[in-house]
Amino acid sequence: DAGVTQSPTHLIKTRGQQVTLRCSPKSGHDTVSWYQQALGQGPQFIFQYYEEEERQRGNFPDRFSGHQFPNYSSELNVNALLLGDSALYLCASSLDGQGAYSPLHFGNGTRLTVT
Amino acid sequence: GNSVTQMEGPVTLSEEAFLTINCTYTATGYPSLFWYVQYPGEGLQLLLKATKADDKGSNKGFEATYRKETTSFHLEKGSVQVSDSAVYFCALSGGGSGNQGGKLIFGQGTELSVKP
Numbered sequence: 001d002a003g004v005t006q007s008p009t010h011l012i013k014t015r016g017q018q019v020t021l022r023c024s025p026k027s028g029h030d031t032v033s034w035y036q037q038a039l040g041q042g043p044q045f046i047f048q049y050y051e052e053e054e055r056q057r058g059n060f061p062d063r064f065s066g067h068q069f070p071n072y073s074s075e076l077n078v079n080a081l082l083l084g085d086s087a088l089y090l091c092a093s094s095l096d097g098q099g100a101y102s103p104l105h106f107g108n109g110t111r112l113t114v115t
Numbered sequence: 116g117n118s119v120t121q122m123e124g125p126v127t128l129s130e131e132a133f134l135t136i137n138c139t140y141t142a143t144g145y146p147s148l149f150w151y152v153q154y155p156g157e158g159l160q161l162l163l164k165a166t167k168a169d170d171k172g173s174n175k176g177f178e179a180t181y182r183k184e185t186t187s188f189h190l191e192k193g194s195v196q197v198s199d200s201a202v203y204f205c206a207l208s209g210g211g212s213g214n215q216g217g218k219l220i221f222g223q224g225t226e227l228s229v230k231p
Binding site: 004044045056103 | 119149151156157158159160161164204206217218219220221222223224
């Protein structure tokens with residue numbers, strides 16, 4: 001049973017560029033959430049996708065956008081990269097309908113470095 | 116707004132020592148509480164959870180009790196092993212109406228190092 005997979009594992013970009021990160025949820029899951037984890041900090045919620053729409057959003061600027069495909073996989077896009085966007089980006093999947101109790105299954109993350 | 120505060124690390128213990136990692140929270144309503152663990156180079160894994168006051172979550176020898184009166188969810192283990200070395204995150208979800216899950220608020224993490 002494949003868990004959450006993310007690609008690429010590492011990425012180096014230059015300030016001002018755009019980046020796309022990809023995530024495939026755990027088999028049977030239909031909801032994908034994205035988190036940003038700065039070095040030495042806890043993850044911060046970016047947004048969540050369900051039924052191909054953004055359902056919840058954290059306190060992140062519009063430079064951060066996403067997409068969910070019919071097969072439930074998801075992309076995170078970041079435009080106009082800033083040095084402060086350097087972080088580990090985590091994708092988490094879950095099954096809708098369990099509300100606040102639903103445990104998340106996390107991928108190993110994509111390490112983004114902006115130079 | 117909702118928030119989670121954990122004791123600062125790193126915490127260094129000898130094998131078989133007793134572990135406590137403190138976690139307190141601020142939330143409206145009745146949140147669900149979680150402990151996640153992050154091993155080096157890996158994503159987060161759910162360690163245990165509790166969904167209502169006085170619930171005790173447990174897994175792999177770790178325990179935590181949801182204390183609404185003290186707004187706490189401290190993580191404990193009676194005898195740690197070298198393999199428990201990791202970063203531990205306390206997190207909450209919900210507490211308000213209409214929460215659809217998936218939106219966790221994390222503490223800053225506590226690094227645990229267990230020496231043989």
